[in-house]
Amino acid sequence: MLAKRIIACLDVRDGRVVKGKQFTGLRDAGDPVELALRYRDDGVDEIVVLDVSATLESRLANRRTIEAIAATLDVPLTVGGGVRELDDVARLLNAGADKVAINSAALARPRLLEEAAARFGSQCIVISIDAQRTDDGYAIATHSATRAQARSPISWAREAVGIGAGEVLLTSIDRDGSRSGFDLELVRSACDAVSVPVVASGGASDARSFADALRAGADAALGASIFHNGEATANDVKAVCRDAGLTVRP
Amino acid sequence: MNRRVGIVALGAANRRSIDAALQRAGATTCFIEESRTVATCDALVLPGVANFGFIAGELDRTGVRSALLEAVGYGIPLLGICVGFQLLFEDSEEAPKAKGLGVFRGGVRRLRTPRVPHMGWNRVEPTASALEAGWAYFANAYAPDADVRDAVATTQDGVDRFASAAAFRNVQGVQFHPERSGDYGAQFLAAFVRSTAVAYAR
Numbered sequence: 001m002l003a004k005r006i007i008a009c010l011d012v013r014d015g016r017v018v019k020g021k022q023f024t025g026l027r028d029a030g031d032p033v034e035l036a037l038r039y040r041d042d043g044v045d046e047i048v049v050l051d052v053s054a055t056l057e058s059r060l061a062n063r064r065t066i067e068a069i070a071a072t073l074d075v076p077l078t079v080g081g082g083v084r085e086l087d088d089v090a091r092l093l094n095a096g097a098d099k100v101a102i103n104s105a106a107l108a109r110p111r112l113l114e115e116a117a118a119r120f121g122s123q124c125i126v127i128s129i130d131a132q133r134t135d136d137g138y139a140i141a142t143h144s145a146t147r148a149q150a151r152s153p154i155s156w157a158r159e160a161v162g163i164g165a166g167e168v169l170l171t172s173i174d175r176d177g178s179r180s181g182f183d184l185e186l187v188r189s190a191c192d193a194v195s196v197p198v199v200a201s202g203g204a205s206d207a208r209s210f211a212d213a214l215r216a217g218a219d220a221a222l223g224a225s226i227f228h229n230g231e232a233t234a235n236d237v238k239a240v241c242r243d244a245g246l247t248v249r250p
Numbered sequence: 251m252n253r254r255v256g257i258v259a260l261g262a263a264n265r266r267s268i269d270a271a272l273q274r275a276g277a278t279t280c281f282i283e284e285s286r287t288v289a290t291c292d293a294l295v296l297p298g299v300a301n302f303g304f305i306a307g308e309l310d311r312t313g314v315r316s317a318l319l320e321a322v323g324y325g326i327p328l329l330g331i332c333v334g335f336q337l338l339f340e341d342s343e344e345a346p347k348a349k350g351l352g353v354f355r356g357g358v359r360r361l362r363t364p365r366v367p368h369m370g371w372n373r374v375e376p377t378a379s380a381l382e383a384g385w386a387y388f389a390n391a392y393a394p395d396a397d398v399r400d401a402v403a404t405t406q407d408g409v410d411r412f413a414s415a416a417a418f419r420n421v422q423g424v425q426f427h428p429e430r431s432g433d434y435g436a437q438f439l440a441a442f443v444r445s446t447a448v449a450y451a452r
Contacts, residue, residue, distance in 0.1 A: 196367060
């Protein structure tokens with residue numbers, strides 16, 4: 001039976017892992033290669049690397065960082081940041097990514113997802129969506145959450161999957177770095193709306209919070225600060241998930 | 251003896267992951283971007299991460315398809331990974347007009363579970379002694395049926411069971427990604443690299 005995944009996220013800027021709260025106030029959290037390997041040894045099922053300043057600086061995710069991680073890592077690596085065109089996907093795969101996450105560029109030009117799936121297969125293309133609560137429901141923000149968009153994350157997720165995305169990485173901007181638990185309402189809505197795996201992101205507070213997101217229907221739950229601060233390891237999280245009756249990789 | 255393992259790299263593979271993993275497994279590697287490189291290799295890997303139809307077209311356009319089949323005919327070991335595994339079969343529902351290499355009998359079909367792609371870690375359960383049981387990383391929306399002639403392992407995804415590994419003579423393939431399957435994948439690739447040396451020692 002397919003196991004639920006525990007994912008560690010490395011937000012990278014200028015070759016260093018950084019972490020803030022609600023996408024701002026970024027502080028240094030360590031060396032990306034060192035952290036990726038430590039989390040791997042601690043039982044993490046996948047590493048996500050997001051170059052958080054790439055889109056804002058109109059460039060692709062830093063390839064040297066990706067290459068350095070990919071050369072030694074032996075669990076899957078998803079990379080996002082600054083993907084604007086089809087060849088950017090190829091560049092990141094050539095640098096060592098196994099899956100590529102697309103965010104702002106896909107919303108601006110949805111056909112990018114269709115073209116990417118036709119060449120690389122939908123299993124390789126992740127639609128990354130950053131969502132925040134508004135007075136009437138949820139709305140998307142792009143460009144590292146600096147640009148609010150008048151679009152529902154759920155309807156966008158449905159459309160993105162319909163044209164080629166094979167996974168949804170759904171981040172709650174409100175919960176990002178807040179350590180207040182995942183936005184379970186958001187997770188449930190997305191899982192009901194699409195037929196591909198959904199990765200819950202934003203708000204991981206303790207091992208129990210991961211189990212809650214997975215029980216709400218997410219196929220994977222992603223954490224950053226909780227791992228950077230050494231408050232729990234992926235294996236700690238998995239022990240709690242197993243007690244909650246979830247299948248996880250030993 | 252250090253054998254040269256050629257990785258077919260036709261524009262859409264996660265070439266660097268597989269390259270690094272094969273080197274960790276003790277292989278000397280090279281990338282195959284044109285057909286004449288195939289004959290310089292002692293073993294061949296057809297990796298994953300692409301659309302079935304895209305790679306089938308690239309194999310034809312570059313002439314790598316016929317070079318691979320010729321090498322296989324000479325007894326050169328060939329390993330297919332993910333869509334590279336699927337390409338060893340006759341055809342796929344992902345691209346109905348495209349042709350696989352047809353080394354293994356049967357076709358590849360879409361998975362029959364509510365949530366596709368099948369993404370993450372799952373059990374590889376051997377039906378023959380060729381392979382160890384263990385946890386491996388998958389990322390696939392398509393797979394061959396569990397009862398295809400050459401299956402040597404199967405995997406359960408919800409209500410669906412599919413072939414996750416197959417072997418026939420000097421050709422083998424796996425639906426999972428050994429280059430991203432931790433220690434289990436590393437052991438698998440080390441066994442593949444060792445077996446290529448044995449193939450020449452005979």
